[in-house]
Amino acid sequence: MRPRLRRGGIMPGRVVIGIGNVLQGDDGVGVHAVRRLRGRLPGDVELVEGGVWGLDLLPFLEGREKAVFIDAVDAGEEPGAVFRFSPREVRRTPSGPPISLHDLGLYELIGAAQLLDQCPEDIIVIAVQVKEIATGEGLSEEVEAALPVVCRLVEEELEGGD
Template identity: 30%
Template sequence: MSHPADRDNTITVLGIGNLLWADEGFGVRCIETLQQRCEFAPHVQLIDGGTQGLYLIQHVQQAGRLLIFDAIDYGLAPGTLKLVENDEVPRFMGAKKMSLHQTGFQEVLMLALLTEQYPKDVLLIGCQPEELEDYGGSLRPVVRSAMEDALALGIDTLRRWGAQPVPRMRPLAEHESVGFAQLELRRYEGERPPEAVACRVGDERFFPA
């Protein structure tokens, strides 16, 4: 598989998932926190992939190395982390999908393989969710706690790949954020309404009467 020289050194870090469904936001929260804590060399890009699916293809094809954070249903204890590498990642993500974004992202990885533009190194750091059926909810404590180990693993990998992570010395400006500042974790949790006045299982406008 060819790896053009102009992308060999490019490192892409992707957080994927849906913030609005509790633990499914794990990957996005990881990328958000990583950016708040660290700065990296110019050849490193951090991306809030959200639920974009096939729209992420260019980022994958242009990456020499790809690190992915995501919530994955392994059938294990909530908060358990599992690492999957290289060509096993697309096959693994297709084994037990828990959301549409994983279907789309598996197709992105398979397309990168078929076009021979697959990164030379890929690492998926996945976390077993505890709760997904909580619309407007946030990460459960066990999953939020697992973020620390996931980030430590991610930073160690990025250091080995030559990303040159260093502690962020200046606060991150709102316009620099990889995600939506309005959905930043502390703001999201601080401003959400209590369960007594907000539907937590979906959009109640579409529930049958």
């Protein structure tokens, strides 16, 4: 893929997108993780607080070599459990965990990007098992405790690409 130009220079080749609603407790874990990663990643990585933007995230995928999504998941595991997978791995499991807790899941976003030929070849999802989705800001203790693990996994995914 060719790098895309943007105001002020070349679009970074890699993107980390935090998904979730910070007003719904643990659902906002992806956005909280992106905030923690600010200043810790190489210069060729763009951090995006994707919130609940859904298909509005498509422009952030176009022209990228790699995308890492961070999201909440309810796979019936212990709260704070961290998963790392590619979208292909989840598709192979018919009864696998949902890839997202949002109405428009990552499957739909990634599928749309593929249809529009805007999808990076290398996509990784890092998901955290929620304890509870409830109105209110902040994460449960279990999900908050998982943030260092999530950040380390993201850093490991992006090593050597500066």
